[in-house]
Amino acid sequence: MSENENEGGARIQLSGLWKQQSRAGKTYYSGSLGPNAQLQLFPNQYKKAEDRRPDLILYLVKREPKKREELPTKEDPGDDEVPF
Numbered sequence: 693m694s695e696n697e698n699e700g701g702a703r704i705q706l707s708g709l710w711k712q713q714s715r716a717g718k719t720y721y722s723g724s725l726g727p728n729a730q731l732q733l734f735p736n737q738y739k740k741a742e743d744r745r746p747d748l749i750l751y752l753v754k755r756e757p758k759k760r761e762e763l764p765t766k767e768d769p770g771d772d773e774v775p776f
Contacts, residue, residue: 707731730755 707723709731714720721733732751739745 709733725752727757728755729753 709721709723712722723731730753
């Protein structure tokens with residue numbers, strides 16, 4: 693069986709995850725799903741050995757697009773040009 697196959701069919705890679713450390717010192721994993729979405733994977737802090745809760749919690753975080761500095765257009769010459 694190849695790396696991208698499993699018993700249910702072919703696997704599709706969504707992203708890679710990188711190990712991160714939160715400000716509180718907790719380890720989590722983070723990756724990108726494009727410019728507007730990020731994945732965050734955290735251990736379930738409420739999990740107890742005897743319960744059936746998941747071991748990990750995966751979050752999809754919406755990111756605001758980065759604003760690029762707008763350049764003046766020909767219609768809007770800005771303050772630098774003096775009209776004649």
